Amino acid sequence: MLNIRKLHKSYPIGDSSLHVLKGIDLSVEEGEMVAIMGSSGSGKSTLLNIIGMLDEADSGEYILDGVLIKNLTEKKAAIYRNKFLGFIFQSFNLINYKNALENVALPLYYQGLKRKERLEKALFHLEKVGLKPWAHHLPNELSGGQKQRVAIARALAANPKLLLADEPTGALDTKTSYEIMDFIQHLNDEGKTILIVTHEEDIANMCKRIVRLKDGVIMEDINVEQVRAFQNV
Amino acid sequence: MFDLDLWREIFQSINKNRTRTVLSGFTVAFAILLFAILFGMANGLSNTFSNAFVDDANNAIFIYTGTTSKAYKGYQAGRQIRLKNEDLDYVKKTYGDKIQYYTGRVTRNVNASFENEKNSYGMRAVHPDHQYLENTKITEGRYINKIDIENKTKVIVIGRLVEEDLFAKTTAIGKYLNLDGIQYKVVGIFKDDGGDNEERMIYTPISTTQRLYGNNDYLDQINVTYNPKMSYDEAIDFGNQITKDLKERFSVDPTDQRAIRIMNMAQANKGTNQITFALSVIIIIIGFGTLIAGIVGISNIMIFVVKERTKEIGIRKALGAPPKAIISIILLESILITTIAGYFGLVLGMGILDWIGPSLETYFITDPKVSTSLVIGATITLIVAGSIAGYFPAKKASKIKPIVALRDN
Numbered sequence: 347m348l349n350i351r352k353l354h355k356s357y358p359i360g361d362s363s364l365h366v367l368k369g370i371d372l373s374v375e376e377g378e379m380v381a382i383m384g385s386s387g388s389g390k391s392t393l394l395n396i397i398g399m400l401d402e403a404d405s406g407e408y409i410l411d412g413v414l415i416k417n418l419t420e421k422k423a424a425i426y427r428n429k430f431l432g433f434i435f436q437s438f439n440l441i442n443y444k445n446a447l448e449n450v451a452l453p454l455y456y457q458g459l460k461r462k463e464r465l466e467k468a469l470f471h472l473e474k475v476g477l478k479p480w481a482h483h484l485p486n487e488l489s490g491g492q493k494q495r496v497a498i499a500r501a502l503a504a505n506p507k508l509l510l511a512d513e514p515t516g517a518l519d520t521k522t523s524y525e526i527m528d529f530i531q532h533l534n535d536e537g538k539t540i541l542i543v544t545h546e547e548d549i550a551n552m553c554k555r556i557v558r559l560k561d562g563v564i565m566e567d568i569n570v571e572q573v574r575a576f577q578n579v
Numbered sequence: 580m581f582d583l584d585l586w587r588e589i590f591q592s593i594n595k596n597r598t599r600t601v602l603s604g605f606t607v608a609f610a611i612l613l614f615a616i617l618f619g620m621a622n623g624l625s626n627t628f629s630n631a632f633v634d635d636a637n638n639a640i641f642i643y644t645g646t647t648s649k650a651y652k653g654y655q656a657g658r659q660i661r662l663k664n665e666d667l668d669y670v671k672k673t674y675g676d677k678i679q680y681y682t683g684r685v686t687r688n689v690n691a692s693f694e695n696e697k698n699s700y701g702m703r704a705v706h707p708d709h710q711y712l713e714n715t716k717i718t719e720g721r722y723i724n725k726i727d728i729e730n731k732t733k734v735i736v737i738g739r740l741v742e743e744d745l746f747a748k749t750t751a752i753g754k755y756l757n758l759d760g761i762q763y764k765v766v767g768i769f770k771d772d773g774g775d776n777e778e779r780m781i782y783t784p785i786s787t788t789q790r791l792y793g794n795n796d797y798l799d800q801i802n803v804t805y806n807p808k809m810s811y812d813e814a815i816d817f818g819n820q821i822t823k824d825l826k827e828r829f830s831v832d833p834t835d836q837r838a839i840r841i842m843n844m845a846q847a848n849k850g851t852n853q854i855t856f857a858l859s860v861i862i863i864i865i866g867f868g869t870l871i872a873g874i875v876g877i878s879n880i881m882i883f884v885v886k887e888r889t890k891e892i893g894i895r896k897a898l899g900a901p902p903k904a905i906i907s908i909i910l911l912e913s914i915l916i917t918t919i920a921g922y923f924g925l926v927l928g929m930g931i932l933d934w935i936g937p938s939l940e941t942y943f944i945t946d947p948k949v950s951t952s953l954v955i956g957a958t959i960t961l962i963v964a965g966s967i968a969g970y971f972p973a974k975k976a977s978k979i980k981p982i983v984a985l986r987d988n
Contacts, residue, residue, distance in 0.1 A: 400897060400982040420902045420977070428899020439894045443595035456899040461584060504899070 347539055348374040348397065348508065353406035355392055366392045367403070368562035374541065376507075379534040379572075381550035382543045384559035391512060393559065394543045398431055398510045399423050411507055428456050432501030436513035438493040440485040446472060446496045447481040453504040471499040475529065491522035498529065509533065511542045515549055527552045528575035548573070585904075589912050599887075603880035604920030607964075610873025611921045611957065614866045615928025615949050621862035623939060623947030625855040636712050638679070638809075640818050641842040642670075642801040642825070651832035660829050660838045662798040664789075670801060673824065677806050677817055682706035683785050683798035689758040691781070696745040702735075702758065702781040704788030712802050713771065715782070720752045720767030727784040734787075736767035738778040761791065805845070811852070814845030873921075874964040881913050881972035885979075893981040902977035909976050913969025914962060921961035925954060 355367040366389045374380055384390040395401035396408065399415060408415045410430055418426065432453075433439075440449045451468035459467070472478050475495040477488075485493055494514060501509055511530065515523035527549060534540050534554075542553060550556050551573045558566040593600045644660040667683045685704040690697065703709070710722045715736075722736055735756060742751040742765075751765045763783065771777035789796055805814045822841050823833065831838040885892070892905055932947045939947060949957075 395982050398897070400980070424896065424899050424901040427897060433897050439890070439897075441891050441894060443591065448591075452895070453898040455584060455588075456895075456901070456904065461587075500898070 347376045347378075347411060348372070349407070349409040350397075351407045353393075353396065353408065354404045355389075355396065355401070356404060366562055367396075370406070370559075370562075370564060372557065372564065372567075374539060376539050377534070377537050378555060379531070379540045379553045380542070380555045380557060381553035382541065382557050382559060383545060383547075383550050385545065387561075388559040389562045390543045390545075390559050394510055394512055394541065397508075397541065398433060399427050424456070428453060428504055430507050432504065432506035432509045434494070434497050434501050434509065434511035434514045436516035438485070438490075438497045438517070440493055440496055440500075442485050445482050445484050446477060446488065446499075449485070449496055450500045450503050453500060457504060468499070468503055471503050472496070474502070475499045489522075490518050491525060494518060494522075494526050495529065498526070498533075502533070507539065509538055509540045511540065513544055514542060515544070515546070523549065524575045531572070531575055585907055585911065588908060589915060592908070592912060593915070596884075599880070599884060600916060603877050603884075604916050604923075606876035606880065607873050607917050607920040607961075608924035608927070610869050610876065611924030611961070612928040612931075613869045614873075614957070615925050616931060617862055617866050617869070618953060619928070619932040619936075619947035619949050620939075621858055622949070623936070623945055624858055626945040626947075628851040628855055636680075636714055636804050637844050637848055638804045638807050638814065639712050639844045640803050640805060640814075640821065642803075642821065643799075643840045643842075644829075645837045645840065647831055647835055648837040649832040649835045651835070652830045654830060658838075660831065662801055664796040664798065666825075666828070667798060667801050669828065670803065670821070674803075674817075674821070677809070679804045679806050680708035680711045681801070681803040682709040682712060684709065684800040684802055685785060685788050685797065686799050687788070687792070689781065691741070691745060692757045693745040693751075693754065696747070698741075698744050700738075700741060700779055700781050701776075702783060702788075704783050704785040706785055709782065709802070712804055713777075714773070715769045715771055717767050717769050719750070720765070722767055722769070723782055723784050728786045731786045731790050732784060733761065733763045733791075734766045734784065735763040736769055736782040737765055738780045739768060739770045740775060740778040741781060742768050744779075809845075811845045811849040815843060815849070818843035818845065870960065870964070874968050877913060877917055877965070878968040878971065881909065881969050882975070884912075885909060885972045885976040888976070889979055892976050892979050896979070896981040905977040905979075906973040909973035910966065910969040913973070914965035917965030917968060918958070918961050921964075922958065925949075925957055929954075 350370055350372040353367055353370040354365070356363045356365040370393060382390045382393060392401065396403050397410075399418065402418075410426075413426070415426070441452070444452070447465060447468050450471055451464040454464040454467055469478065469481060472481050475498055477492060477495055477499065480488060480492060485496070488496065514530070515526055518526060530540060530542070531552060540553075542549070544550055551570060552575050553570070554572050555569050556566070557564055642662070644662055647654065647656050647658045647660065650656045662683070664683065667681065671678065671681055682705050687702045687704070688699055689702045690699045705723060706728060707723050707725055709715070710717070715722065717736070718739065720736070723734070726732070727734055735758070737751060737756070745751070745756070746754065751768060754765050755762045756765055758781070771780070785798070805817055809817065818841050822839055825839045826833055826835065829839065895905065929949055932949065936947045
């Protein structure tokens with residue numbers, strides 16, 4: 347599903363440069379649910395951004411679903427992002443002037459679907475995250491948990507192969523966090539491949555595999571016994 | 580290619596950011612408003628200048644005579660110079676192609692009466708061409724014609740106000756009007772943009788007057804129009820040539836300013852034209868300055884818009900928006916705001932011109948209007964301006980890296 351070999355990335359800081367990723371090797375199979383852990387500055391978000399094609403590696407190989415991701419034009423990157431990836435962000439990143447339904451329908455718009463079809467699909471996904479009655483509410487009329495669920499519905503709308511979540515519970519309280527994790531676990535149960543960046547142990551333990559990063563290298567890569575989130579709700 | 584969804588996106592963005600839209604729209608509308616008003620005023624000014632001469636054909640040359648002020652070739656000073664029919668023929672023959680219309684003119688004051696109504700009017704005895712020289716507009720009947728001249732018929736063409744004064748509610752055509760005891764048949768009614776005095780005038784065949792009053796062939800004036808193909812300078816030279824030739828013909832000292840005089844419209848028009856031209860250059864500079872200020876204004880606002888929407892653009896890109904979609908959204912928004920606001924400003928400007936236009940006549944501004952071609956030109960300029968104003972910000976927006984956009988919270 348996902349294959350990364352000898353990935354390097356550095357950022358220029360003034361005259362010098364900061365070496366953030368120092369040779370990452372990682373492969374993820376379909377249906378996995380992987381937590382990428384590490385303290386801040388460990389490079390975990392950078393890794394996720396490269397996987398998400400929001401950023402490009404300096405060197406190394408990245409193959410996603412059999413496609414080598416390298417030297418992409420903006421247009422190609424946009425198409426791949428749309429087709430392969432679904433993003434869930436810590437700060438939700440909903441478009442504030444669009445209601446829940448329109449937010450969910452946005453990736454479908456860029457897929458070129460007809461409006462009617464788009465709205466039907468978006469409504470279906472909203473229903474899946476239990477927010478059908480809130481379809482016509484603006485983001486600022488929703489709670490944090492609801493916003494994140496809208497974001498999840500949006501990430502799912504384009505039916506991506508890989509779901510990338512960057513601290514999906516970072517802005518939520520524990521109870522809501524677990525609700526969201528429960529939901530993400532269900533998605534994984536249905537077969538979605540999911541990558542979660544987090545620095546919270548309990549969230550990481552709800553995944554099936556934990557990859558620990560430190561100073562740009564993988565320290566530890568272990569499979570864990572999944573803790574079901576609903577037990578904690 | 581019309582993409583309904585794209586427009587829906589744009590309208591949503593415009594609608595959800597009303598303050599921003601109104602502000603940027605205001606900039607453009609105001610610029611166009613000023614542009615329209617300035618242009619209208621300039622047009623009004625040049626209208627005033629050209630209107631000052633509507634009374635007569637603007638290529639007319641009037642030739643008068645007086646008494647000599649200098650002794651010359653054995654003649655005493657103080658000699659009366661008189662134009663005659665033969666002088667008109669001479670002018671006609673000598674200058675040929677250079678002259679378009681020609682007429683002699685004898686002026687008199689007459690007491691007119693019809694039934695119980697009486698009044699005194701100016702009467703001009705003329706040739707048929709006089710109609711074109713004086714810009715006389717026949718509203719009913721006909722003007723003096725060649726047959727009238729040949730037969731010395733007692734016919735008159737009267738001004739609109741003469742008919743109003745004397746004939747009250749009935750039509751004057753075909754009626755006989757008594758002028759100083761002689762009955763003339765009214766064959767035509769005219770109007771003239773030269774004002775009330777011109778419309779209280781009576782025209783009659785020159786030959787009729789010459790026979791009835793003194794049985795001579797004297798002319799008070801010879802009026803001609805020069806060939807309109809001539810430039811102002813050529814026409815001025817032509818006028819000087821006529822003066823020179825006539826002075827020689829009448830044995831008048833070439834430096835005598837009183838015996839033969841000429842009023843050449845080319846001279847006046849040349850001055851007017853220069854003023855109007857200078858005015859329009861100034862106005863164009865000011866107008867386009869305003870327009871450019873408007874474009875810069877909206878461009879600034881669009882740059883701000885892109886900055887403000889950086890995150891949104893980042894989100895869209897993360898969701899798979901290609902650069903083209905981002906460019907379209909910013910560019911079309913800019914074009915749409917510019918065009919609608921600009922059009923609004925234009926209509927408002929034209930409305931203001933219409934509204935205050937009549938009260939500006941005291942300030943030498945007549946009928947300040949913006950021409951249709953200018954409106955079309957301005958609309959195209961607006962669309963182009965909107966594109967220019969939107970393009971650079973849009974290009975910048977399309978280059979936003981989603982990662983950068985999403986990071987700045």
